[in-house]
Amino acid sequence: MLPSVSRRTLLGTAAALLASTALPRLARAAEGGRLVVAADSEPRQLNPAIVASNGVFFIASKVVEPLAEASYEGDGLRPLLATAWEGSDDGRTITFTLREGVTWHDGTPFTSADVAFSAMEVWKPLQNIGRSLFADLEAVDTPDDHTAVFRFSKPTPLQLIANALPVVSSVLPKHLYEGTDIAANPANGALVGTGPFTWGEYRPGEYYLLKRNPAYWNAGEPHLEEIVFRVLPDRAAAASSLEAGEIQLAAFSAVPLADLARIAGVPGLEVVTKGYEALTYQLVVEINHRNEYLRNLKVRQAIAHAIDKRYVLDAIFLGYAEEATGPVPKNAPAFYTGDVTTYGFDVEKAKALLDEAGFPAGPDGVRFRLNLLPAPYFNETRQFGDYLRQALAAIGIDATIVANDSAGHQKAVYTDHAFDLAIAPTVFRGDPAISTTILVRSGIPAGVPFSNQGGYVSPALDALVDEALVTLDPAKRVELYDEFQRLVTADLPLINVADWSFTSVASDKVENIATNPRWAVSNWADVGLEE
Amino acid sequence: MPRLLRRVATRLLGSIPVLVIVVVGVFLLLNSAGGDAVDAYLLSIGGGDAQQAEELRIRFGLDQSVTARLALTLAQLARGDLGYSVALNRPIGAVIAERLPNTLWLMGSATALSFALGSALGVLAGRRPGSAADRLLSAGSLFLYSIPNFWLGLVLSVVFAVRLRWLPVSGIETIASGKTGLARAADIAQHLVLPVSALGMIYLALFLRVMRAGMVEAWGQDYTLAARARGVAPWRITLNHAARNALLPLVTMLGLQAASMLGGSVVIESVFGIPGFGRLAQEAVAGRDGPLLMGVILVSALMVVAANLLVDLAYGALDPRVGGPR
Numbered sequence: 017m018l019p020s021v022s023r024r025t026l027l028g029t030a031a032a033l034l035a036s037t038a039l040p041r042l043a044r045a046a047e048g049g050r051l052v053v054a055a056d057s058e059p060r061q062l063n064p065a066i067v068a069s070n071g072v073f074f075i076a077s078k079v080v081e082p083l084a085e086a087s088y089e090g091d092g093l094r095p096l097l098a099t100a101w102e103g104s105d106d107g108r109t110i111t112f113t114l115r116e117g118v119t120w121h122d123g124t125p126f127t128s129a130d131v132a133f134s135a136m137e138v139w140k141p142l143q144n145i146g147r148s149l150f151a152d153l154e155a156v157d158t159p160d161d162h163t164a165v166f167r168f169s170k171p172t173p174l175q176l177i178a179n180a181l182p183v184v185s186s187v188l189p190k191h192l193y194e195g196t197d198i199a200a201n202p203a204n205g206a207l208v209g210t211g212p213f214t215w216g217e218y219r220p221g222e223y224y225l226l227k228r229n230p231a232y233w234n235a236g237e238p239h240l241e242e243i244v245f246r247v248l249p250d251r252a253a254a255a256s257s258l259e260a261g262e263i264q265l266a267a268f269s270a271v272p273l274a275d276l277a278r279i280a281g282v283p284g285l286e287v288v289t290k291g292y293e294a295l296t297y298q299l300v301v302e303i304n305h306r307n308e309y310l311r312n313l314k315v316r317q318a319i320a321h322a323i324d325k326r327y328v329l330d331a332i333f334l335g336y337a338e339e340a341t342g343p344v345p346k347n348a349p350a351f352y353t354g355d356v357t358t359y360g361f362d363v364e365k366a367k368a369l370l371d372e373a374g375f376p377a378g379p380d381g382v383r384f385r386l387n388l389l390p391a392p393y394f395n396e397t398r399q400f401g402d403y404l405r406q407a408l409a410a411i412g413i414d415a416t417i418v419a420n421d422s423a424g425h426q427k428a429v430y431t432d433h434a435f436d437l438a439i440a441p442t443v444f445r446g447d448p449a450i451s452t453t454i455l456v457r458s459g460i461p462a463g464v465p466f467s468n469q470g471g472y473v474s475p476a477l478d479a480l481v482d483e484a485l486v487t488l489d490p491a492k493r494v495e496l497y498d499e500f501q502r503l504v505t506a507d508l509p510l511i512n513v514a515d516w517s518f519t520s521v522a523s524d525k526v527e528n529i530a531t532n533p534r535w536a537v538s539n540w541a542d543v544g545l546e547e
Numbered sequence: 548m549p550r551l552l553r554r555v556a557t558r559l560l561g562s563i564p565v566l567v568i569v570v571v572g573v574f575l576l577l578n579s580a581g582g583d584a585v586d587a588y589l590l591s592i593g594g595g596d597a598q599q600a601e602e603l604r605i606r607f608g609l610d611q612s613v614t615a616r617l618a619l620t621l622a623q624l625a626r627g628d629l630g631y632s633v634a635l636n637r638p639i640g641a642v643i644a645e646r647l648p649n650t651l652w653l654m655g656s657a658t659a660l661s662f663a664l665g666s667a668l669g670v671l672a673g674r675r676p677g678s679a680a681d682r683l684l685s686a687g688s689l690f691l692y693s694i695p696n697f698w699l700g701l702v703l704s705v706v707f708a709v710r711l712r713w714l715p716v717s718g719i720e721t722i723a724s725g726k727t728g729l730a731r732a733a734d735i736a737q738h739l740v741l742p743v744s745a746l747g748m749i750y751l752a753l754f755l756r757v758m759r760a761g762m763v764e765a766w767g768q769d770y771t772l773a774a775r776a777r778g779v780a781p782w783r784i785t786l787n788h789a790a791r792n793a794l795l796p797l798v799t800m801l802g803l804q805a806a807s808m809l810g811g812s813v814v815i816e817s818v819f820g821i822p823g824f825g826r827l828a829q830e831a832v833a834g835r836d837g838p839l840l841m842g843v844i845l846v847s848a849l850m851v852v853a854a855n856l857l858v859d860l861a862y863g864a865l866d867p868r869v870g871g872p873r
Contacts, residue, residue: 060588067592244722253820421580423584424581425582426590
């Protein structure tokens with residue numbers, strides 16, 4: 017039965033909505049239209065509450081929404097399903113006020129029970145990021161339909177949870193998932209959410225079709241009638257489909273860097289570099305500290321000095337990247353500090369350091385030999401592997417490149433530790449505690465990708481990481497993470513080379529591109545298509 | 548007719564050991580590659596913890612030993628069940644049923660195109676060896692043959708789809724178009740023009756050259772001389788005497804090429820975004836999905852066996868000396 021709605025309450029709700037959201041005013045996009053987007057992969061598991069990854073969010077975030085989305089405005093968050101959140105003084109509870117008047121795509125009202133269920137039954141036990149982030153979450157209380165109180169067994173910084181909200185807090189409908197095998201629920205293949213688009217159709221190998229949700233809680237949105245994610249694994253096909261006008265958008269650098277200059281010259285297409293600020297990827301040299309040479313700090317310093325970061329930015333990233341100074345990227349200004357040990361490009365100094373370390377050049381000019389495993393997932397990581405080999409040769413280190421495919425690389429580096437140096441594209445996810453400290457923290461079991469598998473142990477760094485995890489005061493947390501950056505750059509458990517984001521290529525008919533720092537993986541409610 | 552049936556049956560039975568060897572070999576090969584399906588999956592989602600990896604291994608059945616998994620898959624296959632794909636999270640039979648028609652259309656059309664056009668041009672070139680037409684066609688075919696098919700695909704796509712916009716860039720049909728019946732068939736045909744051309748052109752050159760060589764050889768044979776002496780019309784000698792005999796090695800080639808075309812279609816399917824068999828094989832390897840790869844290989848092998856069987860039958864029809872009693 018539908019609840020009866022009087023004109024007054026309707027007007028009242030509309031006014032409240034307008035006042036409460038206080039969103040930046042965006043250009044009003046034209047109504048209607050089908051937006052066709054290139055998708056380079058088809059995730060095995062498309063439920064964003066279980067798999068918090070960009071590949072999943074790219075498609076699923078239009079259907080299933082999180083509590084909050086990243087924003088260029090204010091404190092960096094825009095309320096979605098939660099309108100406010102507040103932490104208690106002891107750091108053991110966080111209270112979320114939830115949006116009213118939201119319904120699931122099947123018409124059932126959205127309530128705090130859905131949030132409690134998602135948190136306790138999905139994020140905490142099943143989600144790749146939530147499993148560690150919500151490890152101390154004891155219970156979620158629901159005093160009323162629009163309040164959810166998260167109770168933690170240990171003090172948990174509100175700052176950390178808030179920063180993680182866009183990634184970890186996709187809410188699932190309890191009435192469809194309760195009492196089922198959540199990971200195998202049929203709704204994972206035909207998502208049901210509260211988002212601006214409803215699930216349409218999936219044709220494996222061909223496309224995903226999403227349709228406008230006429231009952232979306234933010235009246236007036238979405239502007240598009242349909243979004244089609246066209247499966248195009250070949251990058252050249254993505255570029256030519258754009259040129260031929262068959263697709264209107266290719267995100268996540270689906271058009272390779274080398275083609276961007278040409279594509280930018282095609283009338284009707286534009287290259288957009290904004291909209292990925294909260295999805296920074298980091299080019300990192302991973303080091304196996306079990307190696308007799310690499311165990312020596314002077315050797316690690318020498319390698320850092322041997323890398324010409326300027327050249328890497330210009331030749332490999334064609335300018336679409338920034339030099340990294342440490343484990344936190346510059347476009348995370350809340351946490352970044354430049355006050356760290358830096359390593360300028362200096363071949364002579366690098367050689368001197370190796371001499372000091374007691375590894376003189378042999379008669380063939382070689383001091384010692386290492387193997388080097390570049391991650392195969394990006395062109396840039398493979399190309400940097402080739403560059404690093406040459407840079408190391410210049411200081412007398414003979415590196416042999418070992419090429420694997422994705423699964424082979426994961427096994428060799430993160431499970432078998434069969435590497436000396438590896439090149440990884442790690443991700444900074446808005447807060448150092450989410451996926452950055454794990455890169456240097458000791459005691460992580462083998463088999464965990466993108467974590468410290470190089471056998472590095474620093475009690476001082478471990479203590480710092482653990483202290484920051486339970487520090488509630490945001491300013492104090494930032495200080496601790498500044499110190500974290502100083503320790504990492506001084507002792508070099510790994511070497512950060514560059515920070516890069518992605519580019520989008522879009523038809524100039526697509527309106528409201530890059531309206532938030534996670535744009536490609538946000539809900540696209542405001543995106544429009546000019547007729 | 549019963550003799551024909553018996554031949555088909557013996558051929559199919561005879562191919563079973565080959566199929567078993569192929570399937571087991573592929574399984575072991577994939578298993579010896581570093582990493583498993585869980586590694587591939589964890590990487591695709593950007594990481595996960597060790598306990599999660601362990602749970603997934605149990606869920607995917609990877610906690611079993613290699614021999615146990617191989618035995619299970621073989622037992623399933625023997626029952627005609629292709630099993631379940633962990634990489635795609637769907638039953639393998641359904642996936643194959645979905646992808647196979649696309650590849651069959653692509654390969655079938657490309658084979659028909661290259662065989663028909665290749666043999667016709669081969670007759671033209673071999674009609675008078677050394678003539679201007681022969682030299683032009685021979686040089687042209689050599690040029691075509693030297694082009695890698697992915698490059699040809701890209702060039703065709705840039706010219707006809709991007710620049711001229713006559714044909715679609717990629718896909719097997721217009722997405723979510725709601726077309727049915729003839730309109731849909733026309734739509735699919737339009738999408739197939741470029742990939743079929745890219746795949747077929749290379750083999751066209753091959754067929755042309757083999758046909759021409761056969762023709763040249765036939766001209767030196769006594770029977771063409773005899774026919775000429777009998778005063779048979781030149782076109783009749785060309786078609787009935789020279790070409791018919793030159794066609795035999797071509798038919799043999801057809802069977803051999805079926806396998807290599809399957810390989811070529813991997814590349815073409817990727818360039819033109821066609822959800823076919825080749826791409827499925829690639830996804831199976833990247834996802835370390837043994838059962839899926841076995842399914843793909845098994846069906847591909849069956850296709851090759853079937854193609855060769857057809858070739859044998861055609862051979863018997865073309866050359867009365869072959870296909871006697873047995």
